[in-house]
Amino acid sequence: MDGQNITKVVLLACGSFNPITNMHLRMFELARDYLEDTGQYRVVKGIISPVGDAYKKKGLIEACHRLEMARLSTENSDWITVDSWESLQPEWVETCKVIRHHYDEMLAAEQNNDDVDTVKYAKKRRIEENYFDGSSYHKRRDGPQLMLLCGADVLESFGVPKLWKQEDIAEIVGRYGLVCISRSGNDPHKFIHQSDMLWKYRKSIHVVQEWVTNEISATHVRRSLRRGRSIRYLLPDNVVDYIREHGLYSDESERKNADVVLAPLERYTGASSS
Numbered sequence: 542m543d544g545q546n547i548t549k550v551v552l553l554a555c556g557s558f559n560p561i562t563n564m565h566l567r568m569f570e571l572a573r574d575y576l577e578d579t580g581q582y583r584v585v586k587g588i589i590s591p592v593g594d595a596y597k598k599k600g601l602i603e604a605c606h607r608l609e610m611a612r613l614s615t616e617n618s619d620w621i622t623v624d625s626w627e628s629l630q631p632e633w634v635e636t637c638k639v640i641r642h643h644y645d646e647m648l649a650a651e652q653n654n655d656d657v658d659t660v661k662y663a664k665k666r667r668i669e670e671n672y673f674d675g676s677s678y679h680k681r682r683d684g685p686q687l688m689l690l691c692g693a694d695v696l697e698s699f700g701v702p703k704l705w706k707q708e709d710i711a712e713i714v715g716r717y718g719l720v721c722i723s724r725s726g727n728d729p730h731k732f733i734h735q736s737d738m739l740w741k742y743r744k745s746i747h748v749v750q751e752w753v754t755n756e757i758s759a760t761h762v763r764r765s766l767r768r769g770r771s772i773r774y775l776l777p778d779n780v781v782d783y784i785r786e787h788g789l790y791s792d793e794s795e796r797k798n799a800d801v802v803l804a805p806l807e808r809y810t811g812a813s814s815s
């Protein structure tokens with residue numbers, strides 16, 4: 542295979558991870574297999590970015606615990622890492638801004654690796670090639686591409702009125718790219734077909750079919766814990782142990798944020814975000 546034409550990819554998954562489950566980790570494996578099978582990509586890194594507490598989703602426990610569980614779950618992985626930046630922000634950060642943050646970090650790391658001025662100049666030119674001309678994004682020809690990794694429910698949430706900004710969706714799919722893992726109850730292909738914006742950027746949306754029907758969800762894990770049921774084998778053993786040791790997830794924690802507006806929706810209600 543000609544290595545010159547292979548684009549390196551970094552996958553970024555944003556979500557509550559409340560708590561992280563085996564399915565969250567499997568998403569990375571499925572995405573990597575799918576992208577590498579095309580012969581066009583080599584996935585070099587996966588990043589898990591747990592949302593901050595200011596997201597205010599019902600039942601969202603403290604970021605420090607969600608972060609630690611994600612770290613434990615990836616301690617034996619040689620390519621999936623956990624990043625705390627988003628979870629440490631005092632305000633909720635829109636996903637598009639999280640992606641931009643990681644993209645800038647990636648570019649900075651790349652530039653630090655170059656020690657010859659001419660190479661730096663060439664790199665700068667290529668960075669500038671990654672621009673939006675008013676109707677479409679022009680991608681850089683080299684350097685890793687950052688793609689958002691999500692489940693089909695998140696893709697379909699793009700259609701929930703007032704949840705996402707249209708310009709953010711355009712930037713996420715048009716400028717960066719999206720890998721979407723199928724999830725029972727969702728039909729990503731139909732959703733893309735029915736959305737003019739997603740249809741426009743369909744070539745940047747990679748839909749990956751998970752053939753093993755898998756309904757593991759963090760909601761199910763939290764519910765099982767509240768009912769005193771086993772959660773073993775739904776998530777890594779060290780995460781199960783951490784949950785037990787810290788007595789996480791109870792009726793009380795599930796009531797957290799029950800009466801508050803989810804941060805993205807606050808943008809429209811005008812409610813205070815602090």
Ligand SMILES: Nc1ncnc2c1ncn2[C@@H]1O[C@H](COP(=O)(O)OP(=O)(O)OP(=O)(O)O)[C@@H](O)[C@H]1O
Nearest residue numbers: 556557558564691692695722724755757758759760
């Ligand atoms: N079983 C699954 N199949 C496909 N994608 C999944 C699955 N579980 C989670 N994901 C994806 O993982 C990412 C992070 O998800 P999140 O932390 O919201 O987990 P969740 O299980 O959906 O949570 P909750 O049940 O609390 O809503 C999202 O992109 C979500 O779509």
Ligand SMILES: O=C(O)c1ccc[n+]([C@@H]2O[C@H](COP(=O)([O-])O)[C@@H](O)[C@H]2O)c1
Nearest residue numbers: 555556557592635636637704705706805
């Ligand atoms: O950027 C946005 O406008 C936006 C709107 C709604 C949700 N998100 C992100 O999508 C993720 C959804 O996670 P969850 O657990 O609510 O499925 C989480 O990382 C949120 O920050 C992002």
